[in-house]
Amino acid sequence: MSFGKILIYLGILLFIVGLVLSYAPGLFGWFGKLPGDIRIQDENRYIFIPITSMIIVSIVLTLLINLFFRR
Numbered sequence: 001m002s003f004g005k006i007l008i009y010l011g012i013l014l015f016i017v018g019l020v021l022s023y024a025p026g027l028f029g030w031f032g033k034l035p036g037d038i039r040i041q042d043e044n045r046y047i048f049i050p051i052t053s054m055i056i057v058s059i060v061l062t063l064l065i066n067l068f069f070r071r
Helices: 003-023 051-068
Strands: 038-041 046-049
Antiparallel strands (some): 038 046
């Protein structure tokens, strides 16, 4: 697969994700609010570490990459 085709597919994917986030923002309302996501809020600062959410994103991306780029 050429680099140009990969860029085209990536652009289409980003376009679709942008449409979903624009017209259905509640669809990803769970992201960042899972158990295991760390939030530390103080008077002057706010620290957010999305550990569980990033593990889920990593698993999904690994499955998609293995599904589409398997030889």
